[in-house]
Amino acid sequence: MENSVNYQHYSAKLPDGGGEASLFRRAAKFIKNRVFYDVLMLPYALHRHRRLLRDCDRTSEHTYTCFLRSPSQLQLLSGPILEFLRTEAPQEPLNITLLACSNGAEAYTIASWLRLQFPALAFHIQASDLHPAMAERAAAGLFSADEALHSEYMTKDFLEATFDRDGQLYSVKPQIREHVSFSSANILDGADLLDRFGQAPLVIAQNVLFHLKPADAAEAFVNIVNLTTPRGVIMVEGMDQDLRVEMTQQCKLEPFTEDLRTIYNETRVHTPPNWWQVYWGSEPFLPFRAHAEHRYATAFRKEPH
Template sequence: MTRESTIASAPPAALSDDEVARVGALLYRWTGMIFGANKRYYIERRIGARMARSGMAEAARYLDFVGTNPAEREALINAFTINETYFYREEHQFAALARQILPELIRTRRPGDLIRIWSMPCSTGEEAYSIAIWLLENWPLVDAYHIEIVGSDLDTAALAQAQAGRYAARALARLPADVVERYFEPERGHRRKIIDDLRESVRFTPANIVDRATLTGLGRFDVILCRNLLIYFDDDSRQLAASNLFESLNSGGFVCLGHSESMARITDRFTMARLEDAIVYRKP
């Protein structure tokens, strides 16, 4: 049974106003995301599903349990994360990566040097794999440098799907047919599995953008794609995330945000760069 089918089959929990607020406070502390009273139905559906899976009938008891049980906390976070993504989403940024960002970075590199790219949050892997595919298809120097692509997310269930590399037709809809044929093997039911060489070229690992302790082991990157995440944060969480992104970049590195997000409204530590294909932010 999938996560969404579990949520659909379980009855919503009947939470009091205080319990809704308590759920919101827990999720904010753990993830930086805002779930207020206006998301009551969304909260009650997901809490109801986790209560059913845990065999608990009382919300207060479940919230006590999740506060002290790391495995259940992970499962609850997974239930609340939003994984709306597909291959080649906002592809103008991939164009900027190949046409402007990487050519700028290699001005101070030699062939064979390491270039590190981070997809955060990576959800079920479409973005991280899109980076690899786009560079193979569109950057003539891709084989001249050691390109390391890392995908991270706090949703461990999504990461497991990313590592498996299996996708339905909807996720592949924006890809040209010849690209699908080159990089995906057909499976039953119109599903496709990404070829092993490409799947093994991307590393996936859990991380939380508002928890510095989960990021330090990842090292620093030359390019970070952190798209459509900060819109779910309040000002304090955005500033913490921006600080962690800054510390995760090499000097001269680039951050790509979602089309409705602006680093300039969060911090002045980055320099905005208006490229031909996209607006990005650079660490001086």
């Protein structure tokens, strides 16, 4: 399978300046974030975050999203994940269920990516979000420059392949839009989800489970597994680590371990260095932790027993 992409940074980052001052700033940032926060404060941070998760309120109104959120996870999708799925049903059109889609950036990213990688692949993404207004907005496929460009990893190639531009408006190309449909659905309503979407070989529910209370997140996870065909794949970045280990082991899911650290770190790009102070924060990658592969993987396969 062809799977090579040029990840030249497109995002308009301020130039670092160079020189001694910049080197000093980068060294200071490294010491503060990687040494002080990630190592010296780690036991305290883990303890505080666990307590926060037990006690805090969550919100279903948090709709942050962006295009090209994790390019390495997309590589995983168009590489090992598709290879796994296509050995089972090489000729059938690929049905994808994507829950909690926000304004559609994630669904359009995946559609554009799959078209770029495999122009002949037949696939359809049924995307949904809790809020009907979000689903309608996503279906419109229109984005401001800020929404379209706001990604650490945006590339010129991806922008050109995904959008038609009309002044400051970025409109998703019709040939990408035709691969995606949108509706409203609650990830906690398992019967409705199954009724409406049926099972799909690939089910994606990212950056939503950490917005649910632990019991609800566990229930939603079971719904996601039930929506996935036997020998299907689940993508779930944005889920509490302890619960991820517990639920993926309980459901006997096997993690995709390729590029584990890189993918996990990309999913933390928007996490503040003091991650333990926000419930949606996630710990730094800790390879020595028990069940590290289940803990940090963002994609899992369901094998028939």
